[in-house]
Amino acid sequence: MKSKPEKKESRPVASLSQIAEAAGVSKMTVSRVLRDTDGFSEATRQKVMREVDRHGYLPNRLAAAFGTANASTLIGVCVPRLSSPFFGQALESINRTFQRLGYQTIIGSHNYLLDDEELWLKNILSWRPAGVMLSSKEHNQGTLRLLHDAQVPVMEFWNLNTSPLSMSVGFNEFDSGFEMSRYAILQGYERAALLGAIQDRDIGRRERFEGFAKGFIDGGGKIVMDEKLNDLPGFYAGYYGTENLLNKNEKIDMIYFQDDTMALGGLSWCERKGIRVPDDIGIAGWGGHEAASILAQRLTTTAIPVQQIGKLSAELLARQLREEPATEVTVVPAKLVKGNTL
Numbered sequence: 001m002k003s004k005p006e007k008k009e010s011r012p013v014a015s016l017s018q019i020a021e022a023a024g025v026s027k028m029t030v031s032r033v034l035r036d037t038d039g040f041s042e043a044t045r046q047k048v049m050r051e052v053d054r055h056g057y058l059p060n061r062l063a064a065a066f067g068t069a070n071a072s073t074l075i076g077v078c079v080p081r082l083s084s085p086f087f088g089q090a091l092e093s094i095n096r097t098f099q100r101l102g103y104q105t106i107i108g109s110h111n112y113l114l115d116d117e118e119l120w121l122k123n124i125l126s127w128r129p130a131g132v133m134l135s136s137k138e139h140n141q142g143t144l145r146l147l148h149d150a151q152v153p154v155m156e157f158w159n160l161n162t163s164p165l166s167m168s169v170g171f172n173e174f175d176s177g178f179e180m181s182r183y184a185i186l187q188g189y190e191r192a193a194l195l196g197a198i199q200d201r202d203i204g205r206r207e208r209f210e211g212f213a214k215g216f217i218d219g220g221g222k223i224v225m226d227e228k229l230n231d232l233p234g235f236y237a238g239y240y241g242t243e244n245l246l247n248k249n250e251k252i253d254m255i256y257f258q259d260d261t262m263a264l265g266g267l268s269w270c271e272r273k274g275i276r277v278p279d280d281i282g283i284a285g286w287g288g289h290e291a292a293s294i295l296a297q298r299l300t301t302t303a304i305p306v307q308q309i310g311k312l313s314a315e316l317l318a319r320q321l322r323e324e325p326a327t328e329v330t331v332v333p334a335k336l337v338k339g340n341t342l
Contacts, residue, residue, distance in 0.1 A: 014055035022051040045234045052082055057147060058126045063076055066237040073103045075317070076124035076132040078117060079158075079203070081232075082109045086259070086306055087135065090158070093310030101318045105132065112201035114173040125150050131317050137161035137168070138203050153320050157313040159204045162329055167320065169330045176302045176334045177211030180256065180284055183300075184200065185219035187342055188255040192216055193225040195266070196258035197281045205258050208286065212256050213283040224252050227229065233258050237263025246281075254342065255283035260289035260301050267299070282342040290334075298339035305332050 020027045025044060032039050033048040038137030040048075049160065051057075077100055079087040103115050106124060110116035117134065126134065131153040136159070139147075144165075147154055153166050161171035185194065194209050196202070213223050227245055231237045238257055242265070245252060245291055257263035263285030270277050275282050285292060309332050319326040 008038070013043070015058040018055075019048065019051050019055060019057050022055065023048045037220065038325055058122070058150075060170035065318070071308040072128050072130045073104050074127055074129040075314075076121070076127075076129045078107050078108045078110055078120050078124075078133070079135045080110060082107070082111045085289060086304065087158075088133075089306040090310040094222060096203040097311045097314035098318070101314070103318065112198055112203070114138065114143065118146065121146050125152070128142075130321050131155065133157055133313060133317065135159070136203060137164075153317060155313050155317040157309055160329070160331060165328065167316055167328050167330075169309055169316060171304065171309075171332055171334045173207035174214075176304075177213075177256075178215040178284065179211075179334075179336050180300075181212040181215030181217060181221075181285070183336060183338070184254055184256070184284065184342060185221055186276075187215060187255035187282065189297045189342075190221050191224045191252055192254045192256060193219060193222065193245050193252045194256050195225065195227050195229070195238070195245060195262060197229045197231050197237050197241075197262065202258070202324070208258075211258070224249055230327060234261050235268070236274060238262030240265075240267045242266035242269045246275075252281065254278075254284065256286075256288065260285035260287045260292045260299060263299055263301065263341075264289070264291060267270045267297070272276070277341050284342050286338065293337075297341060299337075300339040300342035301337050303335045303337050305334070308332055315316040 007336060014029050016030055020030045025048060029044065030048055031038055033045050042301055047275050051114050077091065077094055079091060081087060091107060098105050108120040110120055118140055123246065125146060129152060130289060133155040135158040137156050147165060155166065156164050156168040158170045160172050161168040196209065216223060225245060227238055227241060238261065241262065257266060263283055267277060267283055269282065277283055285299050285301040292299035292301050312330060313331065316330065317327045
């Protein structure tokens, strides 16, 4: 276990009194401006907001609601998509674990946009949470400044960060793609296509495809196409995406999909068109979606221990909040599932 790094010097969080003094108005006036009520001029509002921006002031909503600034039991959790079957399971595990440990979660999403993550964080920090959980290991400068100034413990979960802000729990996206490519090469595949969605916003998908391409090319194969749909990943995206790929290039002998929902959509299209899987074309997914394990033709995929990642992330963050020993980087390995579609 690594020793805890020394805390960096940070800018103190500005108080309501400091904003009032800097603006030359009363605390009541500052409060009215922030609550967007009446009783002040437009010039006063602009003067107050200039000082709010200059000081990076975050209103303490807990104090406003309960008249206290005691230690918080709130944990902010942000994921890319609330509708994702993978992140949905992780959130359920996180929420259940924190409830057991005496904490409450505030959940949000950023749709793979770093600026949206920053906006969410700015709102959450105004509630003075005990800690935050972020599912990405990449953040913009605004998010990093907010976290540095707030000095709040951060758990980066899902896509493993070996140099975390505070702690990280997850698996290596690149390695999961690389492992699948090596298995595909062993099965005799030579001309692969990659099919993803949301273009380049999904950092994990990008690393996963980079890992697959690296392993496949090193093994003597060729990446024939790298198709990125301007759509959310899902069954239908995989269905029509497969049609588009095979209409463009009939020499593809396998498709590696962004996730299992897209792979199952592609499998459905092949069945409808009489294309035999894996004889005519191989299909590989990612994620370990429940539906992938109950079909007559089991999908070749990479299973992600979603609930274990959620539970362990919550437990380790709680340990740090209680000043108990907690590992900084925890690997939860993904597992290659050898189905009969590849």
